Amino acid sequence: MNYINDNSHVYFELDVSDPSDDLFHVTVYPPQLNNGNNIYNFVSTAPGTYSNLNIGRFVKSFEAFDKDGNKLNSEKISTNKWQIDSPQNVYKIVYSMEDTFDADYTEDIIWPMCGSGIEENYILMNTFCVFGYFEGLQTFPTKLKIDYPDEWEAATALNIKDGYYYTTTYDQLADSPFLIGEITSKIVKVGDINVGIHVYSDADFLNAESITERANDILTAAGKFVGISPVDRYKFIMALFDQSTGQRNKIGPIGALEHSYSSLYAMYSNENTANILSNFMAHEFFHIITPLNLHSEIIETYNFAEPVPSQHLWLYEGVTEWSSHIMQLRGGLIDLKEYLSRQQQKLNTNANFFDQNYSLVQLALDAYNEKGAQEYQNIYQKAAVIACLLDLRLLDLSGGKKGLREVLVELTKKYGKSKPISEKNFFDDFAKYTFPEIKDFFDNYVKDSKPLPLKEYFAKIGINYIEKKKANDGTSAFGMFTTPTDNGKRNIFKFTGDYSEAGLKIGDIILKINGEELTPQNYFPIVGELLKKEAGTKYEMTIHRNNEEITLTVPLFEKHSYNAFEEMENPTPEQLKMRNIWLQNLPL
Template identity: 45%
Template sequence: MKKLSLSLFTACAFLGAYAQNLEYTVNLNDRSNDLFKVELKVKGLKKENAVYQFASTAPGTYQVMDMGRFVRKFEAFDAKGKTVKTKQLSTNQWELSAPEKVAKIRYEIAETFDTKVDKDKIYAMCGSSIEDDHVLINGQTVFGYPSGMQSAPLKVKLQYPEGWIYGTALEEKEGFLVANSYDHIVDSPILLGKLTKASTKVRNTNVELYTYSKTGKITSEKLLGSMTNMLVAADSFLNGLPVNRYAFLFHFEDTNAGAWEHSYSSEYVIKEENWSEEFGKQMTDIAAHEFFHVVTPLNIHSEIIEKFNFVQPTASEHLWLYEGTTEWASHKMQLNYSIKTLNEYFAELRQKVNYDNYYDKSYSLSKMSLTSYTPEGQKQYGNIYMRGALVAGLLDIRLLELSGGKKGLREVINEFAKEYGPSKSFPEKEWFDVFTKKTYPEIGDFFNKYVKNAEPLPLAEYYEKIGIIYNAEKKTFSLNLSATPEQLRLRERWMRN
């Protein structure tokens, strides 16, 4: 995620039993009262499926969502249309009194954009909106699942006005959008309405853009024009993108919130502005960040991310990797492929140093990760994009130094991406050791100081290694014009595409 601030399990054996027994219909022709009207057809529910669960959070958001707060009506019916009693057990759980009798569940759930809540306001890019001319659905804001069926396939029929188009990474089959599991639908936002569309092919990856722009100032065509060089750079930086298809979903209206990453798409909620080259650059920066998430956490993550717990938010310690490294890479790849100048890159670093100073400097990246679901942690969370990215930049330099210029963070990440993948997680608790073993003992020391603890960042000392001067007083970066041949060699390596 960037704030401006599959669970594979042993499901295969049960797939037959589950096969498309969850069929959702969402009536988007009725957009009254800011409510989504949802109907779910079910078959053969058992005792263990008796609790209908709404999401308490969602992967990559690191915030409490408690979607049950938005449910306005919850009813169940048998095959003859007779009511089957239901009871709300907790914020996010509704119990079906006789699950085996239930043929239909019907509920209304309020959109998150226009619904007031007194705490835990949901980031707009992770939320939902239902308006006259468009609709935004993030899976967990509209759908839930019967207990024990997080891994069950489901299909969704969207009823919507003629003339609207939709963008999503989900496949359509026989008029239904199909998802392999609840995780999959949460991982696949859907934007509908009067949208513009553009597409391109980057080596082996089909890239699609869908854009809702309140007054039509911003189009998919313009965005694609700005982003194309970045997409090509990302492909090279990663030795080929790890997906064959990717959808960017842009929502430009009145809110400036940020963006949320997914395996095959990302969703942006940004305030609409007049189109300019500068605006295009800003969108490219955010898109580069979200796009890079395809690598981490989507292909490099711990078991906490993979076996996602929608019932109880569970924090991973490794946001330094998921968010910090991603934010670093989104700028670094633009530098290495000459989309950004060195001075623009220095300006970015400087901005991050300045932002880091606004936050609590004794708050380590590990603590930021582990407390992200608490109000205290949320206050520091934004710094994961600042100090997190600065630390990734230092790690890159340290790795280059220790390897004599052979391997920076990019090479190490690419190796890990090959070793792991969407369904092979790294061990949450041992990850620092695994990373250290793969690289150098000194990296263990680096993690101790700058990730697990919050020692002052050695910006001057590290950047000096590559012939760049950091002026701690003015917080500026500049080239050292009398750098040694060794410094020059490492800098050249650092800049190489």
């Protein structure tokens, strides 16, 4: 192609016309460069991933040329940076790179929804995994053309004109994933928003039509919960692959990644996905409120070169997770008992698997280091419950006039996509906008990790919080939490029963129960049969500790339920009134 750049865009051409070679082939035609643009950057991280990506490690070749086709000197100076000599003479950059699905690497593993995949019948592409940017030109407009097989279709939130996708900045390009291939599509209306559902699936029963049918009620509930139309369009982009694809590509945790006008899903094409997909869609759709319209300056102009954490992860992910459940309750898709059960599950997960002295702000600031990575999933557990409590607190202080949903919509109108909240001052600004007491709430439960006021706040709506009670379901308790080892045994990492007399210790590896060798297949059946016996029943457990094999006699324990919620038998009229208000989307 004889392309002449008019200096109005950074122009990208992507050639994936032959997916069998398993590479992205990219040509970049820049505007006139100068010495300040002599670095071509691939991203080290990207919005919403909260992880180290280091996309430069997937580059297979990289060359720069002048307008006469002469090669210019270029040098890889770090994992993600290529330095180009004589940048003013650059006519085009040509490079190829692997997709992240099946690349051979062992550190900083990229989850599939945060990566890119080239398969026989489709391509899933987070654009930040393929396209980079010139130093100093991150805010420069871009133009993109993609060459793919004729029988394939492309789905993205970007608008196309005359075969080209245009963006105002690199950030917008990086925020716009693609699904290209043998896909099915369905367009529906959610309020005033045109919503597209675009699906590649290895299972015939999961397609755009069937997923839309399954998700219709939750999308309706989401539209009513959001209450406004902060975007004109939104795309659900889904690659649903079979187990063999996951095994071949060594795909780890599955899930979804939010973008401003879309969300990208990389999940298995099975019945379990069909059952949980609507919950994922509810969560991701609410991201049109935050972080799209409520975000700090750290998100506004993103630092792709070096991870910079935002302390407001509680807002971006915790509040969004809260919204995905409360919208189902208020939309009549789940009842109060189910909603409270989900809060109980989140509290138990928080208590059993995460550091109780680790605040949400500290979790956010540590998101890119090892400790933060270990604790990160608690943003969907503890932070979501804290958002529930914040909602109750706002309703109480306002006399039932507005809760968290209503405040978020008001703040969306106050700030919006192009006016960031203050990274430093937003806690104070939120309190000033609402009530002074909210500052104490943030200080105690978001900035600090003080015990949550569950009993006090839920009592306002006539619901009892019970920290611990006897289960009475005819089974006993194992009294410990374990994780699988590489050889199929179980590592003890937490006790909920008193094993001091039995002699068990944290870190012991369970080898056998009652003489039966543990395998990945038999562990849960063995424990399940064991728990049918009465509390106090003794059994033998063989463990490995300090290069020794030890057999101990250990007990079963009385089973308790933790962090339970129950409706009060005789709530007051005021409690019932507040509960009825809480169960509604209030007028905006």
